[in-house]
Amino acid sequence: MCADLSRTQRNLLVCERSSFLDEKNRVSSQVEQLRFNYKVSVLLPECGSAPSHLESILNSFSSFYLIKKLPLYELLDKDFLQSAVYQGSVYGLSFRTRIDEDNCVALMPNGHLVFSLDKDTFETLGLEGRPSRSNRTSSRYEVTVDLRDGSMAPGGRGYLRLLQALTSRLKLQMDFLISHHPGGGASLQPLLSRCDWSEHRPDVGRRALSRLVHPSLRSCDPHDLLEWIGAVDASVSRENSSSDFLSTLTCLEPEATVSRAVSVSACGLLLPQDLQHLVEELSRPRQTPGLL
Structure with missing residues (x-):
């Protein structure tokens, strides 16, 4: 057991503190790097319901499409490359594939087609990796294949090699x-x-909270703050006594209580452009303060 735990992958949490009022804040650049997103949540303290403009923003998020049993060579179709890959940001991801066991594929907004393959598949395809x-x-x-590279133009040497493999x-x-911005x-x-294929829209949900116990947002450790935010979003109780379970989760000290709060979320294939729009609206002075 100890040997297995020693091979567990390390994690790294990088935290930065800044203000939306600071012209040099890095929020926009960081959001742009969030290429594949499943869920975004906004926690609004001292609110009984979500503001209408906030839900309007979440409801305006881009649609995405689920393609059943997509033959991967279809991603090399010259018309698709011309209309989508060469013209804008395409976000594509294999669905319900496990990154540690299954063959997985991602189509990145920079035109890179990325494969994560088991050994047998990798050797059968004969691709460089x-x-x-x-x-x-x-x-x-x-x-990793750059579909925008000159050798990957339809008819090029690299293109024909990948097409033959697939x-x-x-x-x-x-x-x-798959989703696309701005062409949809x-x-x-x-x-x-x-x-x-079938078209889908992000699922928008809302949840009212009462007597929310929260830590000091300025003084607590970033790892602990992230854990607390995750517990609130997952509806994990933080009021268990130490005798109830072998392991318990309690609120961080120093703590305070707000009488009410509301959590609003959107789930689906969320594009960074939509997240950026949400962040911009939340940063406006007229907005209700929230935790994203």
Whole structure:
């Protein structure tokens, strides 16, 4: 057991404190790096209900599409490359694949097609790659292809090699989530027209809270603050006595209580552009203070 724990991946939490009023704050640049997002939550203390403009912003988030059993060679279609990959930011991610066990694929907004493959698949495809840096306990490999590179233009040497690998050597297919900014579904139409797909919108939820015990946001450790925010968002009780369980979670000291609060969230394939819009609205002086 000790040997297994020694191989557990280390985690790194980087925290920065800044103000929206500071012209040099790095919030925008950091949000842009959040390429694949599942959920965003806003915690509003001393509020009985969410402001209407906040819910309007969340309801305006971009749609995304679920493609069933997508043959990966379809991502190399020249019309799709021209209308979406070359023109703007495409966000695509294999759906319900486990990064530590399954073959996974991501289409990044910079035009990079990234594969995370098991050893057998990697060797069968015959693509250039390297051992995975995030999973050193098993034989996994990473392959990155820049679809905007000159050699990957339709008919180019690199393009034909990848196309042959995905059509002749191994016809990989998987369920795939995809979205595009700013063209949306119109830009994706060359791909969607040949596939079995369904359109989805982020699921917006709200939850009222009463007598919320919270730590001091200025003095507590960043790891502890992140844990507290996660516990509130997951509806984890922090009022267990020490005799109830072997392990308990209690609020950090010093603590205070707000009589009421509301938590508003959106779940789905969330684009950084939509998150940036949300952050900008929350930073306006007229907005109700909140925790994002």
